[in-house]
Amino acid sequence: MRKNTIIVCITLMVSFLISIVCIDIIYAGTLSWGSYGEEVKIVQTKLKNWGYYEGQIDGVFGKKTYQAVVKFQRKNRLIVDGKVGSQTRRALGMPQKTITGQYNETVKISQKKLKQWGYYIGAVDGIYGPYTYEAVIKFQRKNGLKVDGIIGSDTKRALGISEKTDKKAYMATSRGVSTKDDINLLAMAIYGESRGEPYTGQVAVGAVILNRVKHPSFPNSIAGAIFQPGAFTAVDDGQIYLRPNEQAYKAAKDAMNGWDPTGGAIYYWNPAKATSKWIWTREVTLKIGKHWFAHE
Structure with missing residues (x-):
């Protein structure tokens, strides 16, 4: 006993x-x-x-x-x-200890992107700490991903980080980076935002995203412009994660190659669905399919 x-x-x-x-x-x-x-x-x-x-x-x-x-x-x-x-x-009676870790290039790339999009407020130091964790959680929750704070394959994909990108520092440029990843992400946005629109309208959506990349008021990368909080409905409701069709890829490539049916527009909206009062203050300069476009 x-x-x-x-x-x-x-x-x-x-x-x-x-x-x-x-x-x-x-x-x-x-x-x-x-x-x-x-x-x-x-x-x-x-x-x-x-x-x-x-x-x-x-x-x-x-x-x-x-x-x-x-x-x-x-x-x-x-x-x-x-x-x-x-x-x-x-x-x-809870511990005060926080996780500290070694420098990690993927973490640094993620921090840079999350900071650019307004999710992260800490230093871009490649160390996964409290602010990085909170930013990843917010990003995952906002984009319909598994909310676990881990920068896994799905979160990397949503951040626009490929295995190739993962091995080197992320370098945003004023015109975006013409890579397979960028074309894929642009095609995802085009499909999520404008499938069912005429082909010219789909290219126009891609052009607006690229015009934002070049505009000083928006993030200077394709991923940054697309995932900027509140920028696109397809990101908010998860439709951006639908598999793009061949037409969306073609539209993305045409937009990347310089075709801009909008002539430099940085906004578009569907008047039958738009709920933002602010967007209605923009001056309509062009209409393609169901979308209205504005330059400022």
């Missing part, structure tokens, strides 16, 4: 130590509304055990988690901001 008790005690101690180690190596950046993952589950579990949280332990930082954090902060005389920062982490 005593032997069994000792075995149980040892098992519990080992389990406890493993749990501590696991918790300690988990990413430890500030958690706030919209955060997602194992650390959020830890917060929810602690707050639920202490009577602050009544929702599910689902790892999603939503309304109930936010309200519970605010209650906890107010009760413990912390800064009441609804975020699990350093002080709140300490009060919750």
